[in-house]
Amino acid sequence: MKAFTDLYTALDATTSSNTKLAAMKDYFSHAPAEDAAWAVYFLAGGKPRQIVPGKWLRQIAREATGISVWLFEESYQAVGDLAETIALLLPETLDTTSETSKDGLRIWIEEYLLPLRGLPLEELTPRLTALWGQLDTRMRFVCIKLMTGSLRVGVSKLLVTRALAQVNGIDSKHVAQRLVGYTDIAARPTATRYLALLAEKSQTEHSIDSGHPYPFFLAHPLPAMLNEPAEVAALLGPLDNWLAEWKWDGIRAQLVRRAGQTWLWSRGEELITDRFPEIAAMGEGLPDGTVLDGEIVVWQNEFVQPFALLQQRIGRKTLTAKVLRDAPVILLAYDLLEWGGRDQRAIIQSQRRALLEQVLQRYPHPGLRLSPLLEAATWEELAPQRAGSRALGVEGVMLKAQDAHYGVGRTKNAGIWWKWKIDPFTIDAVLIYAQRGHGRRASLYSDYTFAVWDSPPENPERALVPFAKAYSGLTDAEMHKVDAIIRKTTVEKFGPVRSVKPTLVFELGFEGIARSARHKSGIAVRFPRMLRWRLDKPVEEADTLQTLGALLPQSLL
Numbered sequence: 001m002k003a004f005t006d007l008y009t010a011l012d013a014t015t016s017s018n019t020k021l022a023a024m025k026d027y028f029s030h031a032p033a034e035d036a037a038w039a040v041y042f043l044a045g046g047k048p049r050q051i052v053p054g055k056w057l058r059q060i061a062r063e064a065t066g067i068s069v070w071l072f073e074e075s076y077q078a079v080g081d082l083a084e085t086i087a088l089l090l091p092e093t094l095d096t097t098s099e100t101s102k103d104g105l106r107i108w109i110e111e112y113l114l115p116l117r118g119l120p121l122e123e124l125t126p127r128l129t130a131l132w133g134q135l136d137t138r139m140r141f142v143c144i145k146l147m148t149g150s151l152r153v154g155v156s157k158l159l160v161t162r163a164l165a166q167v168n169g170i171d172s173k174h175v176a177q178r179l180v181g182y183t184d185i186a187a188r189p190t191a192t193r194y195l196a197l198l199a200e201k202s203q204t205e206h207s208i209d210s211g212h213p214y215p216f217f218l219a220h221p222l223p224a225m226l227n228e229p230a231e232v233a234a235l236l237g238p239l240d241n242w243l244a245e246w247k248w249d250g251i252r253a254q255l256v257r258r259a260g261q262t263w264l265w266s267r268g269e270e271l272i273t274d275r276f277p278e279i280a281a282m283g284e285g286l287p288d289g290t291v292l293d294g295e296i297v298v299w300q301n302e303f304v305q306p307f308a309l310l311q312q313r314i315g316r317k318t319l320t321a322k323v324l325r326d327a328p329v330i331l332l333a334y335d336l337l338e339w340g341g342r343d344q345r346a347i348i349q350s351q352r353r354a355l356l357e358q359v360l361q362r363y364p365h366p367g368l369r370l371s372p373l374l375e376a377a378t379w380e381e382l383a384p385q386r387a388g389s390r391a392l393g394v395e396g397v398m399l400k401a402q403d404a405h406y407g408v409g410r411t412k413n414a415g416i417w418w419k420w421k422i423d424p425f426t427i428d429a430v431l432i433y434a435q436r437g438h439g440r441r442a443s444l445y446s447d448y449t450f451a452v453w454d455s456p457p458e459n460p461e462r463a464l465v466p467f468a469k470a471y472s473g474l475t476d477a478e479m480h481k482v483d484a485i486i487r488k489t490t491v492e493k494f495g496p497v498r499s500v501k502p503t504l505v506f507e508l509g510f511e512g513i514a515r516s517a518r519h520k521s522g523i524a525v526r527f528p529r530m531l532r533w534r535l536d537k538p539v540e541e542a543d544t545l546q547t548l549g550a551l552l553p554q555s556l557l
Contacts, residue, residue, distance in 0.1 A: 001103060001104065001105060001135070001139055001142075001143070002102065003027065003030075003035070004027075004031075004035065004038075004039055004142065005139045005142045006027075007023055007024070007027045007039065008151075008153060009138060010023040011023055011153050011155055012154065015154075017159060020154075020155050020159060021159060021162060021166075024160065024163035025163050025166055025167055027039065028163060028164060028167045029167055031104075031105075032106075032191075033191035033194050033195055034104065034106040034190070035105040036194050037106070037190055037191055037193055037194035038105045038109050038189050039105060040160065040179075040182065040189065040194060041182065041183055041189040042146075042151055042153065044157050044160050044179060044182060044183050045157060045183055046182075046183035046189075047149055048146075048149050049117075049149060050147070050149045051113055051116050051147040051148070051149070052116055052117070052124065052148070054082060056121055057086060057144065057148070058072065058082070059121070060128055060129065061085075061086040061089060061090065063125065064129050064132070065089045065090060065091065067089065072085075072089070075088075075089060077436055077496060078442060078443060080437060080441065080442020080443075082144070083140075083141050083144035083145045083148060083150070084141055086140070086144055087137050087138075087140040090137075092136075108143070108146075109146065112131060113143070113146060113147055116147070131143070156409075157409065158408070158409040160179075161175045161176045161179060161408075161409075164197055168198040170199075170200065173215075175197055176408045176409070177212070177214065178196060178197050179197065179215070180212045180213055180214070180215055180265075180269055181265075181269055181271075182197070182269075183269060184269070184270075211256055211258065211261065211263035211271075212256070212263075213256050213263070213265040213269075213291065213337075214254065214291060214293075214338070214343075214406075215408045215409060216267050216293070216409070217293075217407045217408065217409070217417060218417070219417035219418055219419045220417065220419070221419050221421065222399075222418050222419065227423075229378070229379035229380045229382070230379070232379050232420065233379045236399065236418070239376060239377065239378055239379050239382060240402075241401060241402055241403075242399045242400065242401060243349060243350065243353060243400045243402060244373065244374040244382055244397050244398070245371050245372070245374065245397070245398045245400070246371065246372070246374070246389065246392070246394040246396075246397065246398065247389070247394055247396040247419050248295040248297055248304065248371070248394055248395070249306075249307045249393065249395050249511075249512065250296050250298075250304070250310060250332070251266055251267075251272075251295065251296040251297075251310065251314075252267040252293075252294075253265060253266055253267070253272070253293075253294060253295070253331065254291055254292065254337070255279065255290075255292045255331060255333075256290075257283050257287070257288060257289070257290040258288050258290075258341075262280045262284055264276055264279055264280060264283070275313075275314060275319070276296060276329055277324075278324065278329065278367055279296065279330070279331050279367055281367075282331070282367040282368050285363055285365055286363055287340075287363075289338060289339065289340050289342070290336075290339060290359070291337040292331065292333045292336060292337070292356075292368075293333070293335035293406075294331045294332050294333035294334050294371065295331070295334070296310070296329050296330075296332075297310065297329065297330065297332060298310045298313070298327045299329065299330040299369075300328065303392075303393065304393040304394065305327075305393065306512060306513075306553055307512050307514075307526065308514030308515075308516075308524065308526075309326075309327045309514075310329070313327045313329075330366070330369055331367065331368050331369070332369050332370075332371045333356060333360065333370060334370075334398075335353075335356065335406065336355050336356040339355060339359065344406075345405060345406035345407075346405055346406075348402065348404065348405060349402055349403065349404040349405075349406075349416075350403070352406070356370070357370060374397065382397065386422060387422070389422055393553060395419075395421050395422060395511065396419065396420050396421035397420045398417065398419055398420075399418040399419075399420060400416070400417050400418075401416040401417075404416035424509035424511055425510050425512075425513060425525070426507055426531065427452065427508050427548055427551075428505055428507055428508075428534055428537060428541070428542045429450035429451060429452055429467070429468065429505070429507075429508050429542060430450060430452070430464055430504065430505055430539050430542045431448050431449070431450055431500065431502070431504040431505075431506060432449055432450070432451045432464055432500065432502055433448065433498065433500065434446075434447065434448050434449070434486045434497070434500055435448075435497045435498070436496055437471065441479070444479055444480065444483045445482070445483045445486045445487070445498065446471055446474075446479055447471040448469065448470055448506075449466050449468075450467065450468050450470065450506065450508060450528075451464035451465055451466045451467060451502075452465060452467060452521070452542060452545050452548055453465070453542060453543070453544045453545065454544070455544065455545070455546075456544055456546070464502060465521045465545055466520060467520075467521035467523055467524075467525065467545075467548065468508060468510070468525050468528040470506075470508060470530050472530065473531060474530055474533065482504065485500075485503065489501040489503055502539050503539060504533070504539075505533075505537045505542050506531075506532070506534060507531045507532045508528050508529065508531065509530075509531045510527055510528040510529070511527045512525065512526035513525050513548070513551050513552055514526075514552070514553075521545060522545075523545075523548055523549065523552070
């Protein structure tokens with residue numbers, strides 16, 4: 001446990017990728033395989049289920065420290081993180097005679113922590129208090145993070161891949177391939193699985209009976225200021241060197257067909273075959289040794305539907321006949337990663353595209369569509385198509401170099417896939433509620449609820465209706481100024497939330513909008529964030545619910 005805590009501390013203390021890489025290499029070079037297996041799981045983004053409910057952790061910690069409820073909650077609000085709060089409040093009564101703290105990560109996870117899940121409070125309290133008593137403050141923090149399932153480490157999966165590859169001197173692409181599915185919650189990390197990550201490449205590296213996908217290749221966003229065709233041309237050169245497609249707003253997925261079976265994987269390496277049975281059934285018509293990369297979208301009347309419909313389907317526990325009927329999905333394929341059991345990723349983009357077109361012509365299916373290429377000879381001709389993409393329910397344009405190979409992750413030195421997105425939706429909204437943030441913003445009111453007017457200015461009885469929450473987009477200096485205003489204009493307190501006098505207007509940006517029966521406004525927005533503080537605009541001139549509704553796609557009006 002101490003070795004993993006040291007690694008976490010080292011990773012958390014720096015923003016340097018090279019320093020983080022060196023820390024991971026040092027850990028993996030010395031850690032037992034059974035401990036390294038769990039470390040890779042957490043570093044690569046594994047998210048285990050919560051072991052102990054947060055409310056019980058609060059109660060056990062208060063009893064162990066002897067402090068009152070109000071003082072504990074005030075401490076939590078000041079610190080902004082439950083694990084850190086408990087670790088700091090617990091007395092330093094480390095039992096130096098105990099060998100428990102010296103046990104490795106595997107023993108702590110499998111023998112000490114996982115058995116706590118489901119225990120009644122009266123049995124959990126003495127066991128947890130005893131464990132905490134054998135750890136110093138740093139180890140307690142990591143221990144509680146592991147129990148809550150909220151351990152977050154500032155490293156990318158690509159960096160973890162590089163560290164593992166360099167430890168054993170193997171190709172990072174092979175490690176990336178093997179890491180796919182490693183963080184699946186149903187498959188416990190073991191020494192055998194860890195050692196398989198570091199093994200030399202075998203003849204059956206991607207065996208036909210494996211349902212694993214390939215690592216997804218990700219695109220870079222074009223800089224936001226590049227909107228003019230001449231500016232894009234200066235960066236990317238002639239359009240002749242690129243393939244242009246729509247930037248679909250769906251779920252990125254790989255369809256894998258091998259050994260008479262079909263698997264469907266999301267970009268987050270989640271197996272989602274059972275969530276989309278019609279796509280799995282479509283895959284049965286493809287030959288073994290086929291892997292398609294594409295986008296799952298809701299498709300009706302030859303038109304892609306808003307992401308909100310797809311999201312509603314994902315959230316349902318049971319896929320009824322009505323759900324399947326109301327939100328029918330297809331796979332829009334835009335790349336062919338395996339054909340005839342052979343890895344096609346080293347073939348250049350234009351050739352993979354030509355082969356993909358042949359495959360889809362040979363194996364037609366209503367649930368499988370080819371993502372169309374956009375016809376344009378110059379950037380000037382492509383720009384109007386991008387500008388009109390929102391009317392088609394897409395987010396902009398994807399640009400893929402004709403001679404690009406299919407890479408791993410979002411490689412910085414390649415930049416051979418670009419996404420040229422359209423500008424976000426915008427609305428001027430009023431800040432009406434505020435809550436303290438977390439981490440370094442724990443002492444600031446940085447999480448805000450915004451509202452718009454429910455009717456035009458002519459209505460003397462109009463009121464503000466909340467519709468979105470946002471916490472990103474302001475500079476630190478602006479955040480401190482807003483925090484001071486919130487404290488001066490607080491009307492009422494509801495626990496950690498403050499209701500404030502409506503005096504602040506912000507321009508919000510968001511990527512999508514849909515009707516929602518769960519929201520008081522009747523509307524939900526996707527990925528809201530603050531674009532700027534509208535110091536020039538009085539509250540009375542903020543936008544209305546009617547303005548917001550006018551942004552809804554035509555199919556939802």
